[in-house]
Amino acid sequence: MTLSRLVAAIGAGVLLVGMTACSSTGGKPDTSGGGMGAGTADTPRMKIAMITHEVPGDSFWDLVRKGAETAAKKDNIELLYSADPEAPNQANHVQSAVDSGVDGIAVTLAKPDAMRPAVRNATGKNIPVVAFNAGQDAWLDMGVTQYFGQDGFIAGQEAGKRLANDGAQKVICVIHEQGHVDLEARCAGVRDAFPAVETLNVNGKDMPSVESTITAKLRQDPAVDTVLALGAPYALTAVQSVGNAGSNAQVATFDTNAALVDAIRNGDIQWAVDQQPFLQGYLAVDSLWLYLNNGNVIGGNQPTFTGPAFIDATNIEDVAEYAKAGTR
Structure with missing residues (x-):
């Protein structure tokens, strides 16, 4: 539809x-x-x-x-x-x-x-x-x-399963707002399905600080092979961090925006969890x-779920026109 x-x-x-x-x-x-x-x-x-x-x-x-x-x-x-x-x-x-x-x-x-x-x-x-x-x-x-x-925890579990299927070995889950219950739940869900995850807290109000914190972590721990962001702007910043750190880590994320569509198209970002x-x-x-x-x-005293679903290279063109219009 x-x-x-x-x-x-x-x-x-x-x-x-x-x-x-x-x-x-x-x-x-x-x-x-x-x-x-x-x-x-x-x-x-x-x-x-x-x-x-x-x-x-x-x-x-x-x-x-x-x-x-x-x-x-x-x-x-x-x-x-x-x-x-x-x-x-x-x-x-x-x-x-x-x-x-x-x-x-x-x-x-x-x-x-x-x-x-x-x-x-x-x-x-x-x-x-x-x-x-x-x-x-x-x-x-x-x-x-x-x-x-x-459901942040369920979405995290699905992301964790995807990381395992991708062959990831060590992942950092980047929380851009400490104490945010849904972001915390996402990383907890990832860890439930893929235990080799470390949480990295960054200051989401200060994007240069986000970039430098992720860069420093990648330099300090070369074993990290995947950066999992919890929002599209932070994923795009993580791509910069990977380059600045001279790392081979891949980047995946939750959530999308128009710029992220191009990043998935060109392979800078592997996939996004869409809510x-x-x-x-x-x-x-x-x-x-x-x-x-x-x-x-609506919902009969139950939450009405709008996600999660994966967006990757196999279906990016299905949402690209909507992203360009500012609705995905």
Whole structure:
């Protein structure tokens, strides 16, 4: 199924008219006209806040936001997007959304304990909350109605099996945000299926530091034959580190972006684990529209998985056109 058909199937029954605007990290609407052309529902206008743990410059969140914008246009929603890599600031954004009287909230739960009070305050005021991308083990306890994403541990296990089949001998799993529950789960899953893994923590807010930390590790330990990144920008940086260290290590990763497509094409990166961030953003917003307008809940108190799947040289052309358009 093509992406356009998927969007049409999820949002069946809406009329194709007009567009609405989305917001920047400050939570105020802009006029960027992002997202894909889909149409606008004839249901009453509503306001949805989306709060993520985005690190500035991480292209993963461009895909999430594009999906959210697409659903917002179709559903006649004013989308207020805000983000901060620090959990206390994310919680403050949630509280601000509650105070402003939004109709619903979509939120990531990378550090659930810090987010719990604000999320519970929202649900206590009968504001429906959905979670996506991170926090799969915590969302139900917070009164969140739905969750969209991949199981980080299972995705890690699949990556570990792939590494074993590739003949890897020693792997470093690069965590770019220490304490992020889903990133930690990915590396734990890798280790469960492929024990010869060492975790390497880097400062994902400082890409030169990421490059130098990986380079230093490769120089210090020539036995490392694979660098496994947990995000596309960090994988592309790891390719630089391999060259700078004079290493023969291969690079694989979780998540994709347009630049990663070319890196897989030319063999700089072996494969990527795809969790479909566009779909996560789309479903998070569209599910709130369905809940608010028809009482629908997706998943039956179980997470709705958007991954994992592998993208490699055998299927890269299947997603290349979508990546170029900024949706994969």
